[in-house]
Amino acid sequence: MIVLHAAFPIDPDKREEALELAEDLVEKSNQEPGMIEYRATTDIGDENVIRFFEQYEDAEAFESHTQTAHFENFEEQLPDLLAGEPEVRQFEVGEATELEL
Incomplete structure (x- = not known):
């Protein structure tokens, strides 16, 4: 499994445009073959940072x-x-297990 985490600091004046693009990207990406999960969210500490979590x-x-x-x-x-500058990290994961809380 390939996992990506990306953080994009967005110009506050272009935040709405960026969120619309991210919404479209997430919707369409989740329909791709081989996609496990594709999510985007804004950072709780800085609403002008969009974070992506991707699993392939x-x-x-x-x-x-x-x-x-x-x-x-x-x-x-x-x-x-x-x-x-964006930050993007790729992880190659051999196994993932769900934890009970």
């Missing part, structure tokens, strides 16, 4: 995602929305 069955599913029209559209518009 494998590297092929991730690669396929990066070639979709909705991803390319988001990627193309992202530089105009940013207010700083």
